Amino acid sequence: MNLRQLRTRLSVSQPADAAGVSVCLDEKWEKFARQDPYRYILTSLAPSDTDEFWRSGERTVQRDFLPLLDLHRVPRLVCLEVGCGIGRLVLPLARSFQRAIGVDIAISMVARAASCAEDRGIANACYLVIRGPGDLLAQLQNHSGKCDFIYSLLVLQHVSDFATIQGYLGAIRHLLHPSGLAYLQFDSRPKSLSYRVKTALPDWLLPSLWRRGIRRIRRSADEIDAAIRTAGLEVVGELTPHTAYHRYILRRSPATAMSAL
8 A cells, every 4th residue: 555545545534623722723734744854743854864763762762671671571562652653763763662652633643653664674664644632542442551651852842732732641641551650741841932922922023932832832740730630640760851841750649550350
């Protein structure tokens, strides 16, 4: 199946989601995917340096993910990436799991990810187009409580609607295995005066990476912590808190984990 055929199949099978904000956001990411998916996913990337794009995914898996999984003795059956892009992290991590699943709101991203997996001979990775957290649960209902490792990097920081983030946290709790881990990144820097001015300006006055849809949305750690608890998750650890790359290591709270057994 070529890329055009795959994109057509994905577009006709894509379910609707109740959240209108997700529909608007996926239109923006469709545009980003067609313009320069490498740079819009990894904004620190030098222009046209696609080799470094893939190397950065390998580094994250080897330096961050695998030691964490070993430390917490996480089973290596099913992993799930929320916001997989074109597979920067799914492809290297698939070597360590029986099945790797990537989901994204942009059809073109998912089509490219599937094509990259096929080109590399990776048969245990699959990709889905979703329209939001409700659709994520609907499409992965057979994986409820069965995902050993769920992660999302450089994705939730772009979601402006906090209710959508709360929805994803709830979906992650439902999908996570009782002994599994979630690894989620947010931008938890304080909202400085320059940040407030920048976010108030119209897009046409801003550089492309500061515009709506791609710019980072800062969230307070207290706000994130409260949403995590409400979703039935608990914090196992945090890395580089109160920064642009604040990562939360989560598991199901004891009460929800016990109810799943």
